[in-house]
Amino acid sequence: MNTLVDIRRLKKHFPIRGGVLRRPIGAVKAVDGVSLTIKRGQWLGLVGESGCGKTTLAKTVVRLLRPTSGHVYFDIPDAPKAQIEALESADKNSRELASLLKENDLATFSGHRVQLFRRRAQLVHQDPFTSLDPRMKIKNTVAEPLIIHRVLSGQAQQTAVKDLLTRVGLSAGQMERYPHQFSGGQRQRIAIARALATKPEFIAFDEPTSALDVSVQAQILNLLKDLKKEFGLTYLYITHELLIAESVCDYIAVMYLGKVVEMGRPEEIFHTPRHPYAQSLVAATPVPDPARRVGRIVLPGEVPSPANPPPGCTFHPRCSRASKECHELEPPLEPVGGDHYVACFHPL
Amino acid sequence: MKDLIRIRDLSVRFYTYEGVVHAIDDLDLDIRQGETLGIVGETGSGKSMTALAILRLVPYPGKIESGSIVFCDRDSGGEVELLKLREDRMRAIRGNKISMVFQEPGAALNPVYTIGDQISEVFLLHRRQELGRRARERVDNLLNDGNGFGAGLKRPFWHWQSRIYDKIAEEPHALEPRLLSHIPLFRRLLWRLKDEASLLTVDMLKDVEIPDAARVAAEYPHELSGGMKQRAVIAMALACSPELLIADEPTTSLDVTIQAQMLELFRRIKADKGASVLFVTHNLGVASEVCDRVAVMYAGRLCEVCTVEELFLHPLHPYTRALLDAVPMPGKELQTIPGALADALNPPPGCRFHPRCPSATPLCQQERPKLKAVAKDHMVACYLF
Numbered sequence: 187m188n189t190l191v192d193i194r195r196l197k198k199h200f201p202i203r204g205g206v207l208r209r210p211i212g213a214v215k216a217v218d219g220v221s222l223t224i225k226r227g228q229w230l231g232l233v234g235e236s237g238c239g240k241t242t243l244a245k246t247v248v249r250l251l252r253p254t255s256g257h258v259y260f261d262i263p264d265a266p267k268a269q270i271e272a273l274e275s276a277d278k279n280s281r282e283l284a285s286l287l288k289e290n291d292l293a294t295f296s297g298h299r300v301q302l303f304r305r306r307a308q309l310v311h312q313d314p315f316t317s318l319d320p321r322m323k324i325k326n327t328v329a330e331p332l333i334i335h336r337v338l339s340g341q342a343q344q345t346a347v348k349d350l351l352t353r354v355g356l357s358a359g360q361m362e363r364y365p366h367q368f369s370g371g372q373r374q375r376i377a378i379a380r381a382l383a384t385k386p387e388f389i390a391f392d393e394p395t396s397a398l399d400v401s402v403q404a405q406i407l408n409l410l411k412d413l414k415k416e417f418g419l420t421y422l423y424i425t426h427e428l429l430i431a432e433s434v435c436d437y438i439a440v441m442y443l444g445k446v447v448e449m450g451r452p453e454e455i456f457h458t459p460r461h462p463y464a465q466s467l468v469a470a471t472p473v474p475d476p477a478r479r480v481g482r483i484v485l486p487g488e489v490p491s492p493a494n495p496p497p498g499c500t501f502h503p504r505c506s507r508a509s510k511e512c513h514e515l516e517p518p519l520e521p522v523g524g525d526h527y528v529a530c531f532h533p534l
Numbered sequence: 535m536k537d538l539i540r541i542r543d544l545s546v547r548f549y550t551y552e553g554v555v556h557a558i559d560d561l562d563l564d565i566r567q568g569e570t571l572g573i574v575g576e577t578g579s580g581k582s583m584t585a586l587a588i589l590r591l592v593p594y595p596g597k598i599e600s601g602s603i604v605f606c607d608r609d610s611g612g613e614v615e616l617l618k619l620r621e622d623r624m625r626a627i628r629g630n631k632i633s634m635v636f637q638e639p640g641a642a643l644n645p646v647y648t649i650g651d652q653i654s655e656v657f658l659l660h661r662r663q664e665l666g667r668r669a670r671e672r673v674d675n676l677l678n679d680g681n682g683f684g685a686g687l688k689r690p691f692w693h694w695q696s697r698i699y700d701k702i703a704e705e706p707h708a709l710e711p712r713l714l715s716h717i718p719l720f721r722r723l724l725w726r727l728k729d730e731a732s733l734l735t736v737d738m739l740k741d742v743e744i745p746d747a748a749r750v751a752a753e754y755p756h757e758l759s760g761g762m763k764q765r766a767v768i769a770m771a772l773a774c775s776p777e778l779l780i781a782d783e784p785t786t787s788l789d790v791t792i793q794a795q796m797l798e799l800f801r802r803i804k805a806d807k808g809a810s811v812l813f814v815t816h817n818l819g820v821a822s823e824v825c826d827r828v829a830v831m832y833a834g835r836l837c838e839v840c841t842v843e844e845l846f847l848h849p850l851h852p853y854t855r856a857l858l859d860a861v862p863m864p865g866k867e868l869q870t871i872p873g874a875l876a877d878a879l880n881p882p883p884g885c886r887f888h889p890r891c892p893s894a895t896p897l898c899q900q901e902r903p904k905l906k907a908v909a910k911d912h913m914v915a916c917y918l919f
Contacts (some may be wrong), residue, residue, distance in 0.1 A: 197669065235789035235791060235792075236789055287754045290755065341703065366541075369875070370577075398815065399576040399577050399816060400576065400818070400857060400860045400861055400874075401576060401856065401857060401860045401870065401871040402576075403862075404859075404860035404861075404862070404869065404870045404871075405870045405871075407862065407868055408868055408870055426789065426790060427790075427862075428790070429819070429860045429861070429862045429863060429864070432862070432864045433863060433864060433865075433866065433868065434862065435863035447905070450631050452864070453864070454863055466791060467790060469794075470790045470791045470793065470794035471790055471819070472793070472794075472797070472817065472819030472820045472822065472823045473819050474818040474819045474821070474822045474823045474846055474858065474861050474863070475822060475824070475846055475865075476842045476846055484791075484794050484795055484798050485791045485794070485795070488759050488761055488762075488792065489789070493732075
């Protein structure tokens with residue numbers, strides 16, 4: 187499997203402005219140094235609580251937001267990446283580096299290049315009640331990417347829209363309707379059809395089922411599974427429910443306060459979590475099985491503000507294993523066997 | 535165990551322009567003393583409406599059409615028919631004997647009052663006598679201990695206050711304090727009531743494990759995080775030690791780790807106060823964590839009522855089984871329920887689940903299955919059993 191998306195030391199800070207001149211007086215560090223790779227055909231789950239930066243990460247990866255620093259490579263061979271790394275450590279201001287970045291790094295793209303990229307990568311938003319234009323018929327909503335990217339027009343476009351809608355489980359007769367005539371699950375299907383319109387290779391899902399009922403959620407997840415197999419897609423799937431990530435994803439990254447604290451295969455994360463945060467997240471997840479009521483770890487306190495994260499390991503104020511080291515130094519993400527990575531000085 | 539709430543043949547209908555929506559259709563449900571009863575179901579199954587109907591808070595254009603809700607008061611031992619109660623009597627029960635925690639803590643709190651003010655209000659409404667008694671004790675202490683010139687000047691006022699608070703302690707709406715409360719300047723004599731209420735409020739906030747309770751009481755809702763707000767709302771609901779606490783999806787808007795803290799809190803409340811909890815949720819995992827018994831609802835009707843263990847180990851109703859199969863679990867293939875949720879305006883005849891049911895018979899299409907007991911503490915509304 188080759189790498190499709192390669193995220194390196196990605197940061198996205200939002201300035202907090204204050205004073206009369208609206209100068210930046212601080213920054214919300216939504217994503218603070220995340221390195222991740224998504225392999226072609228992988229279903230990567232990104233798990234974390236609200237405010238940990240998972241949505242910002244997804245939006246930055248599909249370039250709806252411009253990163254503050256770091257690189258995002260989309261379908262770039264290893265050679266230029268290594269060259270960039272080498273040049274960066276040698277001379278940050280070299281002209282060669284600038285031209286290489288312009289060629290390869292998604293973070294520097296603008297205008298036409300971004301649009302070309304977006305044909306290949308799409309995003310499905312969280313809330314299907316706000317992500318669809320209420321005044322557009324759904325056939326127009328689904329056709330819009332085809333128009334913007336000038337993929338198809340005329341009769342072919344209409345046929346494509348019909349095919350897309352039937353593929354996601356809606357009937358062609360519903361094409362003329364407006365979003366309010368559909369239920370939540372159906373609307374999410376429309377949003378998925380819209381994302382599929384340009385035949386992308388990569389789709390980022392931002393909690394696509396959090397507004398839906400369990401039975402509808404299962405339908406959507408099964409649909410995503412089928413679509414992935416059929417079109418050979420790569421998914422970045424954001425969720426706050428560990429059970430979903432565990433049951434559908436191939437690989438899981440756990441985020442806490444703008445950083446990835448643990449990465450691994452689902453069974454590793456679920457059965458042998460190594461980071462204390464991942465462990466308590468697993469323990470806090472309500473499992474529909476009354477026999478599992480015991481052995482819960484209730485984390486004290488709340489997630490600190492990303493505008494003013496604690497120094498050192500960001501999790502140390504809530505961690506039971508925190509030592510002096512954790513207060514001062516930031517633990518690096520290190521492999522602990524196989525594909526399992528943990529950012530902790532005292533892994534379990 | 536004795537019943538606390540007995541719901542019989544409850545029907546709630548919404549008269550909309552499109553037609554009549556049967557939000558709840560002939561519901562029979564008991565809530566026992568000291569238990570946590572969960573109501574689970576999908577959107578539009580009528581679970582929240584059941585909770586609101588108990589408090590008679592069904593919003594317009596909804597109407598409680600028929601049925602009875604009997605509340606068996608544990609303290610007095612009397613039985614009250616809630617649906618026939620006069621509005622002012624009902625108001626004395628709401629927030630006092632039966633209280634509610636809503637889904638969105640941000641929307642449940644008033645943004646322009648401090649947390650302390652809002653919780654104090656509960657005491658000022660329902661615990662006036664107790665506040666009067668406590669205030670009188672405080673004034674009496676001042677009368678006994680007060681020395682010096684300042685105390686000499688204040689003494690007549692203290693005597694007056696003592697008399698007023700005594701009246702309030704006897705009769706919460708006595709004439710003299712009521713009149714005084716309308717006269718500027720003189721109404722200040724009653725300030726100790728609010729003072730006592732805010733002291734009780736801080737105790738209440740400590741009870742729900744809010745750190746630095748005195749500071750939080752002086753803060754406005756926007757200054758608190760979601761978890762803290764929900765704790766404050768729970769404190770408000772628990773202020774009068776209710777016999778029934780209705781929690782309508784109290785953890786839905788919270789994060790998993792905060793949700794775990796809340797569930798722990800609910801468990802502790804039940805153990806400490808012995809109150810019954812009606813826990814409305816769509817999350818089967820949450821239900822399995824806190825509930826003793828669970829009622830599964832579909833399209834305004836009950837499908838199955840049983841203990842949690844029974845629900846997860848031996849689910850009987852086809853809908854319950856399908857719902858459990860739809861929950862993502864490690865190492866399990868996701869099953870979906872065919873078809874869509876029953877249309878509320880034109881519900882299918884007979885059993886409302888029959889169009890989606892794998893084992894539907896012609897009988898299911900014609901006649902509605904009655905809820906019947908198949909084992910101890912296990913009731914199912916299905917012709918298969």
